[in-house]
Amino acid sequence: MPKFSRITTLLLLATSIATFAFTKQSKKINNTPEMIADIDTISSPLLAPWEGPYNGVPAFDKVKIEYFKPALEQGMAEQEQEIYNIVNSTEAPTFENSIAALERSGRSLDRVRRIYDVWSSTMNTAEFEPVEEEMEPKLAAFADKIYQNSGLFKRIETVYNSPAKAQLTPEQQRLTWRYYTDFVRAGARLSDADKAKVSEINQQLAGLFTKFNQNQLADENDRYLELKNEADLKGLPQSLVDAAAASAVDKNKKGLWIINNTRSSIDPFLTYSDRRDLREKAWRMFINRGDNGDEHDNNEIVKQILKLRAQRAKLLGYPTHAHMMLDDVMAKTPERAMELMEAVWKPAVARVHQEVADMQAIANKEKAGITIEPWDYRYYAEKVRKAKYDLDQNEVKQYLQLDSLREGMFWVAGQLFGFRFTPVTDVPVYHPDVKVWKVSDKTSGKQIGLWYFDPYARPGKRSGAWMNEYRNQERMDKEITTIVSNNSNFIKGKPGEPVLISWDDATTLFHEFGHALHGLSSNVTYPLLSGTNVARDYVEFPSQILERWLSTPEVLQHYALHYKTGKPIPQALVDKIKKASTFNQGFTTVEYLASALVDMKIHLAGDADIDPKDFEKKTLAELGMPKEMVMRHRLPQFGHLFSSDGYSAGYYSYIWADVISADAYQAFTEAGGPYDKAVAKRLYDKVFSVGNTIDQGEAYRNFRGRDPKIDALMKHRGFPMADAKATGTTKPTGK
């Protein structure tokens, strides 16, 4: 992500639980900088350098919401002054006085924004909302002001084109290229009139993104399904009944049971409820988030966002927003991304038809007298799972204790990368549920960083799961270790009882931990090139590959322990999990790909007037979407696309990166297995530790010796190779 819009990239998950990622931007600048006022006593806890152990930590215990606005304003004023000094230097432009100086600027603002972003994603109360509404457009305008500063661009351009560049280290050359490219892409070369237009569009977009988010959150918080009596609970496992009872208490409806309008509540309800009428009700409530024709309806917002993006792309010299977004990632063009998606689409749809036939057969056998509808899919899929594979998710769940699996992840990180995790209590947290671990090198004891874990759902916290970096690793002026966090929305159990999670949730846990390890492994000089600051169709590779270690016998035998007996999961059950691993892949792949294809097509549509509802319907019909299912994220709730520019025309990234992860994991299985030391070292040296210091396609070739092939992905998902081969889509990389 570009420096001024990078601050928070929440890395999330597409195919299992999660919802969105977003990036934000930095604020206002005047041409003549005012003197920097003494740091306001009110805002100081947010602006001050982080103090304490571990190179300093965020002072989460000192945050008050009223501090955010003055601190952000102050941070922007400081950066404005720093940039003024760079531009007005009398020295000729050099890497050090221009590029490195720019990289050094904005430290205070960066610190405030990291904390502000934590509040935005995990403590988004009614009190915080207006702050965000006011500050987002200002921060967007501030970023533009920097990108559009012609004096600054001139200096960057001079360094970029200077013969002296060849004398710089490869990382310095990469940093120079990154800044030059980001400035050009943000409109640094435009006329003043067009610059003003781009800036105006960005501010409008920032406001619309915030509104989109808030609408979605409102529909997730304010709408829910009330279960009133025992008959309404039919089929639900006890854990779900308990969680529903707890939700009712939270909403002052003690004695009832409440199913929240979030994926982590709705999916299990749809899987287990015997009440078809209630399943339909829950399903409709969930898929209509942001689409209820009321004050929280997102359709008009989506329409405006699309229009503004198309206009901006034109101004910046791209045919469409999709072309603009793919220009500097691994795929390079929308066509290449589409090619991959289309290669997988047909075999996946064919698999859905088989899955539906299996489910219909069970319904017929039960004399249910129904035709499978979308609200039946998860319910009958679970019956097929039991019938075909004799695999009961609830039985598996009894072995999946959150605390124990977390220790399992730590063990994996120790085996692969030599990391040790030690719990610490000497750093402040923003909520009592958050726990912190120190990460160090097992052999040398050297400090690597901190890992914060915020596991449970609560009001004001976004749904899904994500990783967030509070501080990047770097050594520009001194060694700075990284601080990363993993966030999820598990339902907190009763006090003293272990939290049991599903296999899918355990996979998600490992996924987000993969992002965390990517951040923790970083070993670079400049923060802009650090950790997870890589192309968005590459960033899911480290996380997706980590998922694979959950099912290794080493993890299951030692960390998948029965919550009552403490006994490891029986081998027979593990074999069943393995046998069922390609089960329901038709559904999973199609619900994802339908979303990814609609994303790309809608952002390729240019500045035509688009009615989101019509577009969605028409596109899905053209694709041959099976009628028994819906997109994973319908447009009015597709936060990946509309809560920021982050993953717009980029939802394909997950399958793109999965091609790479499947291929990379094969490097382990071809060698000595998942814990092969030599392959793990290569993965660390060539992929996890290098950040964005080299071209990502090249980084992968350094690890694998060649470009990735699609074969391993198709095999992993249980799809035949024939279709994919016919299209010739075997190399999703390149320059």
Ligand SMILES: [Zn+2]
């Ligand atoms: Zn992810």
